[in-house]
Amino acid sequence: MFSRPLFLASLRQAARPVARQAVLRPAPFLTAFQQRLLSDHTKQAIEKAVSSAPVVLFMKGTPETPQCGFSRASIQILSLQGVNPTKFAAFNVLEDDELRSGIKEFSDWPTIPQLYLDKEFVGGCDILVSMHQDGSLAKMLEEKGVLTPLGDSAAE
Amino acid sequence: MASETPMEDAIRTKVTEALSPSRLEIFNDSHKHAHHKPMQGSRSGETHFRVVITSEAFRSKMQPARHRLVYGLLRDEMAADGGIHALQLRTITPEEEERQKVKDEAEKA
Numbered sequence: 001m002f003s004r005p006l007f008l009a010s011l012r013q014a015a016r017p018v019a020r021q022a023v024l025r026p027a028p029f030l031t032a033f034q035q036r037l038l039s040d041h042t043k044q045a046i047e048k049a050v051s052s053a054p055v056v057l058f059m060k061g062t063p064e065t066p067q068c069g070f071s072r073a074s075i076q077i078l079s080l081q082g083v084n085p086t087k088f089a090a091f092n093v094l095e096d097d098e099l100r101s102g103i104k105e106f107s108d109w110p111t112i113p114q115l116y117l118d119k120e121f122v123g124g125c126d127i128l129v130s131m132h133q134d135g136s137l138a139k140m141l142e143e144k145g146v147l148t149p150l151g152d153s154a155a156e
Numbered sequence: 157m158a159s160e161t162p163m164e165d166a167i168r169t170k171v172t173e174a175l176s177p178s179r180l181e182i183f184n185d186s187h188k189h190a191h192h193k194p195m196q197g198s199r200s201g202e203t204h205f206r207v208v209i210t211s212e213a214f215r216s217k218m219q220p221a222r223h224r225l226v227y228g229l230l231r232d233e234m235a236a237d238g239g240i241h242a243l244q245l246r247t248i249t250p251e252e253e254e255r256q257k258v259k260d261e262a263e264k265a
Contacts, residue, residue, distance in 0.1 A: 067193075070242065076208075110227050110234050111242065125246050127219045 007048045025130045042102040049099070050106075053089035054146045056116040058103050063090050070125035087146040118144055163202035163240060170229045171209060178250050189242070198238055206244040208254045221258035222247035256261055 011131050037047075050056055055078065061067030063075050078088065093100040093112050100112070107114050107121050116121040117140065122128070131137035159165050164182055169179055183206040189195055195203060207226070214222045223245050227234065234240045248256070 069189075098185070108224060121220060123220050124223065127223065130219065132245075 001063055034042075036103060038105045042098055043106065046099070046102050046106045049089075049091055050116050050119050053087055054140075054144060055088045056058070057085050057090045057113055058093055058099070059090055059113040060092070060094050062092055067094060068112070070111075073115045074115065074125050074128050077128050077137070078115075081132070081138060081141055082139060082147045084146055084148040117141075118148070158234060160195065163205070166233050167205065167207060167230060171207070171226065174229050175211040175213040175225075177209045177211040177213075179208065181208040183207070185244075194241065198241075200238050203238075203241040204244075204248075205240060205242070208246045210248050210250055212245050212249060214249045216250075217245065222232070241255060 035045060048059075052086065057063075057071075057074060057078065059068075059071035059074065061071055066072035066075055075090075078151060091099060091103075093103060103112070104110050109121065109124060111124050113125055113128075115124075115128060122140075123131070131140070159186070164184060167182055168180065171177060184202060185204040185206050186201050189204045190201075194232055209226065213225070217225070226247065228245070230240065230243065232239075234243065
């Protein structure tokens with residue numbers, strides 16, 4: 001189906017056993033107009049990316065070397081929250097123009113970074129920061145079971 | 157006379173018209189980002205903004221919906237070549253602003 005390896009170069013940590021079938025249905029917030037602009041190929045590739053892990057961040061640069069302060073802040077927050085690396089995938093939009101423009105339409109969100117949790121759009125950097133501060137991000141990540149389990153010694 | 161700050165003016169006008177904010181603060185942070193690679197060649201000086209909006213229009217909307225509302229107002233400015241590159245948003249309702257104030261004061265005390 002994917003004749004060329006779109007996104008593969010930018011996919012990190014995504015070689016995970018998440019081979020479950022992605023449900024291919026348009027996100028409810030996409031308007032008919034936007035769906036028409038986004039090619040089926042791009043849309044399917046993005047849907048695949050969004051489904052590649054429970055926690056997915058579209059960012060500029062890589063988690064190790066972010067190329068933008070907002071992407072860096074988002075990575076720092078996810079790491080502070082203790083997101084389990086095996087449940088996380090990051091896509092570098094700078095490596096793929098189709099992804100870079102496609103994700104903006106797909107999410108109806110004009111800026112990068114963008115966070116998805118269980119295939120649902122959560123928000124950009126400002127939303128992450130405010131959710132981090134008010135505790136709602138910790139609650140959400142906990143509920144979704146995507147945090148690194150605490151070792152016995154670290155347990156309360 | 158052409159404005160020195162067309163982007164800031166556009167933000168102010170559009171947000172004011174659409175959202176009747178009780179508070180609107182626009183910070184131009186472009187100088188902090190002038191060294192960024194994507195900013196090379198940009199001379200607009202109006203690329204990075206931080207905007208604080210308090211408005212009733214945000215009531216009963218989740219944060220992503222609030223941000224989308226503002227992004228929608230500024231679609232042209234964000235899409236334009238050399239336009240707004242980054243837009244930090246703080247979007248709250250008057251009630252939330254009040255609650256935050258009480259909390260801040262409690263923390264200070």
